[in-house]
Amino acid sequence: MATKKSTRIGRIAVAPSVILLFLWMIVPLGMTLYFSTQRYNLLNPDRSGFVGWLNYRAFLTNPGFTTALVNTLILVGAVLLITVVLGILIAVLLDQPIKGRGFVRLMVIAPFFIMPTVSALVWKNLLMHPVSGFFAWIMRSLGLTPVDWFTHHPLLSIILIVAWQWLPFATLILFTALQSLDLEQKEAAEMDGAGPFSYFFEMVLPHLARPITVVIMMETIFLLSVFAEILVTTQGGPGQQTTNIAFLVYAQALLNYNVGGASAGGIVAVVLANIVAFFLVRLVGKNLEA
């Protein structure tokens, strides 16, 4: 892509897909924008018309909004932290010449193939259930009182479920990147006197900077709109404790039948996602250039 000519040819070549993607995105966005300025409640379809910023004001001043915003950010941040840190550790372990490595790899990847709804149900009923769950059984076996996860640590429970789902993704990407680490480089470091810890921090981590960036970007996009897990387990509760922006929009639209308000919420979510993405790109984009 060095010469001007090749750049132009490249632009022409990608134009159709860019235009298609643009339409794909812009039509629903346009409709949402339109509805967000309308009074449009399914319970009251006769009262319609332009209301300006009213829907936005209502959504933003809704006492639930700040809580949902904070919950969203905590959820995204915590899941990112868990998946990246654990992902690196597991990837490094998988890279060791251990017995039955193929099987272990398969096990690690498996959660990614399970639908969010299903995995949330499994966690809710088989693992975290305060009476019949596996965790409760462990606690009782140890003579402790079982934890009622969804009552006492609802957000943490959601975080654990979502992190469990995204860990394979992070592990897979990081593991693949690890395998491209040059063997001679490792031997050079060994001869230069780098122990396992120096090797990890001086060679492995810098090598993983790029894939980590990719993992963070990809996960953030999806984590901002976590929904199924919340719907299946806590319904956003107790109270507002596990309501994130996506769930708040849902609550507006389907619980209150307020299409206009939900559209405004959706637009707010899009703007929020862009703000987060902007900071993320600034924060980690440097890594992608080098």
Add this chain to the structure above:
Amino acid sequence: MGSIRLENVSKSFGETAVIPSIDLDIEDGEFVVFVGPSGCGKSTLLRLVAGLEDTTGGRILIDGKDMTDTPPSKRGLAMVFQSYALYPHMSVYRNIAFPLRMAGVDKAEIDRKVREAARVLNLTDYLDRRPGQLSGGQRQRVAIGRAIVRAPTAFLFDEPLSNLDAALRVGMRLEISELHQSLGTTMIYVTHDQVEAMTMADKIVVLNKGRIEQVGSPLTLYRNPKNLFVAGFIGSPKMNFVTGEEAAKRGAATIGIRAEHIALAPEAGPWHGTIGVVEHLGSDTFFHVTVDGVGPLTVRAGGEAAYGHGARVFLRPDESKIHRFDAAGQAL
């Protein structure tokens, strides 16, 4: 001090014995070249010395101390890899400083040593660059810089020049030889290029299928090869080998004669042949001659020698320079 001694060293990967058993003495300050065809076990032998592979049997002594089971970083050796193995995310400065940092040397001392090495290797202007922004020759020098700052007891090179183009290779060959002169440190150098071996070595170790065929100075190997393999491997162009009647006449299964020990004569000589391809190098001319009853021979003559393709010539071998080998390929 950097003497290295291999006693009965062997190495197998699973069932295959790559190195059956090797004994070798390397004196302090020597420039030793391991040379041999691809796959003969040169790299493996070097990696055994470095500690990057475990020996299957035998002992490795460095400076008289048994280091067979010592980890690589504790052997006091520095290695330059074929791929250079530079750390891509670090600047040239940090690459060269890395072994010192790992050894816990203080900052001022590191800075002094890195700048000194950079000065010696002409890298001062590139200290802030990343390896990806350097040419092949410069990367090579960074790899050498990273090796010399540690002041190792010996340097190990594994085909360090094979990624460079021909002109640069000649230049770097000289630089490494000069480095050896000025540091006086033991160097073990692996190559499959016999020209590199001849030009750089104090001592050449010719390897074949994991065995040492012969050890000696370049000229010893050139003048007195112990067997057919060494005779054919050392020297360019390859030594001419003749079997059959001509060999039997001289009491050998095979005789060998180098291109420069055959003279072309217009009128008379013991052999008679037809000139095929002629290679003019300016200073020398190589004639590929098909000799009646002997076979194809390469003959070296001065730059002025002027015989064309298809010309009939007489040839006179220098009888005192003919090497004789028995049926097993050993020199007689």
